[in-house]
Amino acid sequence: MQQSILKRNNINITGKGTQTILFAPGFGCDQNMWRLVAPAFEEKYRIVLFDYVGSGKSDYSAYNAERYSSLYGYSQDVLDICAFLELKEAIFIGHSVGSIIGLLASIQKPEYFERLIMVGPSPCYLNEPPHYMGGFEKQDIKELMELMEMNYIGWANYLSQVIMKNPDRPELSKELSDSFCSTDPIVARQFAAATFLSDHRADLPKSVVPSLIMQCAEDAIAPLTVGDYMHRHLPHSTLRLMKATGHCPHLSHPEETIGLIQGYLKHNLVVKE
């Protein structure tokens, strides 16, 4: 069981420190997304990288449509990893939906986490006028899923599988292992639904672990107003606006990202309630 968690979530551990930083990727990509940021922390921390089941080099056979139909399934994966590595007071750094997954995990087992660092988080992507503007209408999400479908590199293979009913897709698994940004189309569609149709606004006040919200400029996925909403509803949270634009500051502006994280880690924490 334990060995299988290592394999299931493709866990990679580096770093020389004792306190652990757990890096969680966002939607659509795998642990490679942290390659410009994570090495900066190797000297002082123990670094744990992982992939969600169904993406990167995770064990696709462990995918379970029911378990991963909501973000709770993914947060259970995070808890499994914490339990397996016997983490205590770890620093969780999550990108995008990864930060919400970490937040849900921390609400369930606060003892695993010392603090959360959230890069571009959003508790709810859908607009709910007039009080909440997540940035998306249902139609936008539908179009996004269509775009994913149109761009899925293996969909010709997938199509032939659906029509030919051929369960073995060796070419496909090869392609998947070559590209860190693709996932199985079914998994990707369900993850997209679990992510973009989720609403975890009610979970925010339940948080007890101190957190940093890193908000980018011009982020089409998590706009400023969402970062602001997060900060207002998340207890013990700090909001930092970044010069970085877009949704992936850890790729586009690694120095600024690293600097902000280091600055926050130097701070003493508000005592947990």
Place this chain on the structure above:
Amino acid sequence: MDEHLNHAPCGYLTLADDGTILTINQTLLNLLGYDINELRGKHINCMMTVSSRSFFQLYFFPLIQLQGTVEEMYLPLQPKGENPLPFLLNALRKVTEKGTATHCMFTLMKRRREYEQSILEIKREMEEQNRIKEEMITELELLQRQLEHKQQELVEMNSRLKVLAETDGLTGLKNRRSFQESLSLNMSLCQESSLPLSLLLLDVDHFKNINDTFGHLTGDKVLQVLALLLKESTKEDDVVARYGGEEFAVILPNADQPQALQVGEKIRSLAEASYSTSPWFTVSIGAVTMSLEDTVTSLQSKADRALYSSKRNGRNRVTHFDFLHRSTDPNSLK
């Protein structure tokens, strides 16, 4: 910008790492209906739909940063005041002394998109059909299981009915009809295998008196005691049946004349000794052992004559048919 590139038959632009548009060719400006001054220095987000913006950030951006190239990415762009146009995007990120720029080629793919949409539509229909098929199969399997269950119930009910149809309600022994079938079957089997077969007919002596004296419930009790006693005195392959009223029959396959007499005598003596559980009663028994020419009818008739002889000779005795004609008395055993 090079004139050829500016008017090339495809859209072209360069992006800074933060997504700012550095240069854009006239072809793309024409397709999107913009003037160069409206786009230069702006973020590429401004020429995309909400969904393509998100897709761009989720997929294009990480890929170009980590891999340096993006090939054949389908991405709709948003022209000024019109419906989105579908493009195929190829991109290359170049790092030079002057700085870093991502070169993007946009090829319009209206017709190609129609094809792909049709194929995806077929795919969706196939998925839907597969789903419906699987649902139907599941339902059929459920019906199949229900049917099998019902059939099982029917088989069990039939076997219960068969037992009921063959059983005498009061004594739990086989009834007359079932006895006739068993006799016929056992006679054929024994004849085929050249084995002997004997038949005993029994009658409770003075049964009418028992009923008159002690009542019918006690009479019934006597019959039940006798039934139990018959089962105990016979082997598993023997057939014990209630012949009618206070008459009983026992088929003894593979039993010759001495064995028949032995079983008969055992029954007679046990009945005589059974007064601890019911009013004292005795039985008269007629025995017969099958000969070659015997039929079901002749065998019963012979047993009946032997039984009659036992009655006539004072009851509470066993008479074998073979001894009937030699003399009157010594044939009966007391």
